[in-house]
Amino acid sequence: MTTQILAITFVEKNRLWLLLGVVALGVSYVVTQRMRSRYAVRFTNLALLDSVAPKRPGWRRHLPAVFMLLALAGMVGAFAKPARNTRVPRERATVMMAIDTSLSMEATDVAPTRLKAAQSAAKDFVNLLPPRLNVGLVTFNGTAVVRVAPTQDRQELLAAIDQLRLGERTAIGEAIYASLDSIKAAPVSADGKKVPARIVLMSDGETTSGRPDAQAAAAAKKANVPISTISFGTANGTIDLPGQEGPVSVAVNPAALAKIANATGGTAFTAATQGELKKVYEDIGSSVGYTTELKDITGVFVGGSLFVLFLAAGLSQLWFSRLP
Numbered sequence: 001m002t003t004q005i006l007a008i009t010f011v012e013k014n015r016l017w018l019l020l021g022v023v024a025l026g027v028s029y030v031v032t033q034r035m036r037s038r039y040a041v042r043f044t045n046l047a048l049l050d051s052v053a054p055k056r057p058g059w060r061r062h063l064p065a066v067f068m069l070l071a072l073a074g075m076v077g078a079f080a081k082p083a084r085n086t087r088v089p090r091e092r093a094t095v096m097m098a099i100d101t102s103l104s105m106e107a108t109d110v111a112p113t114r115l116k117a118a119q120s121a122a123k124d125f126v127n128l129l130p131p132r133l134n135v136g137l138v139t140f141n142g143t144a145v146v147r148v149a150p151t152q153d154r155q156e157l158l159a160a161i162d163q164l165r166l167g168e169r170t171a172i173g174e175a176i177y178a179s180l181d182s183i184k185a186a187p188v189s190a191d192g193k194k195v196p197a198r199i200v201l202m203s204d205g206e207t208t209s210g211r212p213d214a215q216a217a218a219a220a221k222k223a224n225v226p227i228s229t230i231s232f233g234t235a236n237g238t239i240d241l242p243g244q245e246g247p248v249s250v251a252v253n254p255a256a257l258a259k260i261a262n263a264t265g266g267t268a269f270t271a272a273t274q275g276e277l278k279k280v281y282e283d284i285g286s287s288v289g290y291t292t293e294l295k296d297i298t299g300v301f302v303g304g305s306l307f308v309l310f311l312a313a314g315l316s317q318l319w320f321s322r323l324p
Helices: 013-043 046-052 058-079 114-128 154-162 172-185 213-222 254-264 274-289 298-320
Strands: 003-005 008-010 082-089 094-100 134-140 144-151 197-203 227-232 268-271 290-296
Touching: 008 013, 013 058, 058 298, 082 298, 094 114, 094 144, 094 172, 114 154, 114 197, 114 227, 114 274, 134 154, 134 172, 144 154, 144 172, 172 197, 172 213, 172 254, 197 254, 197 274, 213 254, 227 254, 227 274, 254 268, 268 274
Parallel strands: 094 134, 094 197, 197 227, 227 268
Antiparallel strands: 003 008, 008 082, 082 290, 134 144
């Protein structure tokens, strides 16, 4: 059982009941001080006291007691085993990047072009991931090609991203199948267990060739591989094609990619600028490349309590020549 106070989790929350003892001590101290004050006013010659001892400690006499109570509260917190969520890199995982290289990526609605912006953001994504993750690259237009099998060699990935070339048509379903095949061939963990995997698919269009999206999404779900999709571009994108009079519309289709993400338990994103695309990749990188674990911070509580305790003792010695 755990309980949380702000960003801190207490594993043994039942031990926090001891804080009632600290509260009781505080109340007892306040009551005792008020009783002393009334007794002094009733039985002391105040005029004589002012002439003999005009300087009294006032509020300072309460500080050591306050610090003592704080130190006790901190020790109770330490006894309850405090911990904090900490982001740590995944030791093993496989991430397949699938990038659309259809002719529509020539559109300039995203400066300088969709392709250039996608290359820049993809390279940032690769550099963001922890070094021990296996990352691969699939590109797709009319067909899907595995450019880089899952690897920890980031330079090979970056070089492959720089060499993207465009082609006709869009085969999103084939890209998913090619990614799944690469994931199956990826190295297993040292204990032989299957490592978690994720496909990150970026496209600016919809499937025009190859196997349908729904069939590929079903295969990914069966393999327990979520697909995070990024719909990249705007509704105003156009390109010039040979034999066509005037610009040809290549409006982005976010609904088609959202269906894939929803069917596989992934998340669908949209990006209309290079900056938005980089932010999306950062969000995906944080989720697939890192995990959250509870880190014990008992030492912080003990250290803080000891500091406050020494402070209380030091002030009491300095002001009253005695320990509290």
